Amino acid sequence: MRILVVGGGTGGTIVANNLARRLAGEIRARKARITMLSASDRHMYQPGLLYVAFGQMMPDELYRDQASLLETCIDFHVDPVEQFQLDQNQVRTKSGRIHEYDVLVIATGSRIVPEEIPGLAEGAETFYTEESAVKMFKSLREFQGGKLAIVVGVPHKCPIAPVEVTFALHDYFKARGIRDKVEMKYHYPINRIHSIENVAKWAKPEFDRIGVEYETLFNVKEVDVKNKIVKSEEGTETEYDLLISIPAHRGMEVIEKDKLGVGGWIPTDRHQLTMEGHDNVYVLGDTTNLPVSKTGSAAHFEAEVVAENIASIMKIGAPVREYDGKVYCFIEAGHDRATYAMFNYKNPPDLKPPNKSMHWFKMSYNQMYWTSVRGLL
């Protein structure tokens, strides 16, 4: 069985390593082969970017060599896919090489598209890339007070990011002794302050406590960079001195170009995680169109289901597991406290009061991620 994993992020790496362990005997006997195609020879711990934006982590701490994270039997190539030829069970890569497969796993992730809103890329700080996170930190360092606006586009990676960055900003300015000089205003596109209802219920009194103003039903239409005004589709405006943005995301360009899914999100079976109409193609992580958060934890839980099912299909001819929509998100709540949200298709999250132990659990996870992505945790 030729298994081709496209994408070397969290989901792709976990599924490849998990399969390498489950099919160790078959790989030795040359009955199975795992190939991974990635756009980079480095693997980034993406949640760490928020820490970079506040000077709590250095960019080089976020990276490991991708090959060092993979089981040695995985055939790894830095050669991104340029065309999916699903009807012929093959892909064509940037180098022009054709890779044929029996089973394909697509885990290509997502990208930010601030350029789709006039003025947003130039006018706002964000932290979804290494460069932007470092730039945001430098802007925060220079900021001496004034109006700070936080705006959110959808869909976006890491559902908790809008509230986490708000708490982190409050803590940062407080630590610098200028919190009383900063007017913080949070904007959210739907009619509550977070898409997950229980997170919204929990965050609202926290925002009130730390003095963060909020405006809901605010979908960013454009940013007037010259006059420092952010305007909404709903007709309202907010003046700012510093604008922080959680930009909207899209799937990767190749997914859109090959018409695999609108917006770069591939239509995916919510339990089997197969691409609709293609039983030998699995989709993982941000790339799916599933109604679950675009987070590393969702990619992780999905990868375990996909790996177990591919292995069981090879061993007994049938899949054995179904994905239940499980997501687990840490929520840094400021003051060295954290809590978490765990939910699935059926059960909404039940947030516990934040505490220091959960904050340390999150700090520990920042390191344990490398064990997790190797398929150990």
Next chain:
Amino acid sequence: MTTQTETPPAATAAASDNIAHDLEQLSELATLVTSARDAMSDEIVTRLASALSEGITLLDRLTRNEGLMRLLQVLDRPESQHLLLSLSEALGAMSRDIATAPPAKGGLVGLLRLAREPGTQEGLRSLSLLGQYWSESLRELHRRGGA
């Protein structure tokens, strides 16, 4: 008729002492936990977690390494341990002899004198046998795809 039993005052006092002792221990434990929490920092937690993460990865690689597992099985045999001990002793003795012996003068005469010694002949025979068995073992390893 019902019988009522009364706890003797001495037993009540002993029970109270036990509870007080338990509470004191719990209090000590709570102080220890609070103290540990206060002493910890994000830096320390990060370093500990990093070490743990690398340790788990290393352990995983070692325990799934077939060559290492075979080596451990071989080392578990008494004759292997005896061999390593004798080799260690031989290396120690050689080190001492070399340190005290005068430097070799070289030349064919010296070589012939050395070749006449029974120890040299035994050593050459051992090395010859080692080469023979080692070659056989290497061939077997290659045949099984282990090298």
